[in-house]
Amino acid sequence: MRDLPHEEDWTPDRLRAIGERVRAERRRQGLTQDQVWQAARIDRRTVQNVEAGREMKVSTLLRIAWVLEVPPSDLFR
Template identity: 45%
Template sequence: MPAELPEWVPAARRAVGDRIRVRRLHQNLTQESLAHTAGIDRSTIQRMEAGHEMKLSHLLLVAHALRIHVTDLLHG
């Protein structure tokens, strides 16, 4: 069983999810259209925006689909 994560880790994941949602809405994209462009499932976008654990490859694909650098999602 993995050790309990420090509170800043889930908080940072939620912040990344919020930045994905803001960028998506700013570009007038639905979760479905972003998922299609990124080549991943809509449920993956939904989980990412909710701040659940996400794969680096998914984060890279979403950043590419949003036409931004991945660090824009990580650092805001």
């Protein structure tokens, strides 16, 4: 079993990577942030925060993955 590294060392990098994957997939599909937040029934600011790699809930990522029609695991790879 591995010890968890200090949060400040790895969490921000992983959150940014998830946000980048969300943004890349949204753009690949030619969707705007407005289209995503409206379809996912979440706040506009939430989509902006996800793409910026700020704190995000799993439930939010599930909604976004549904709208983008990608497996949630694709956002975490």
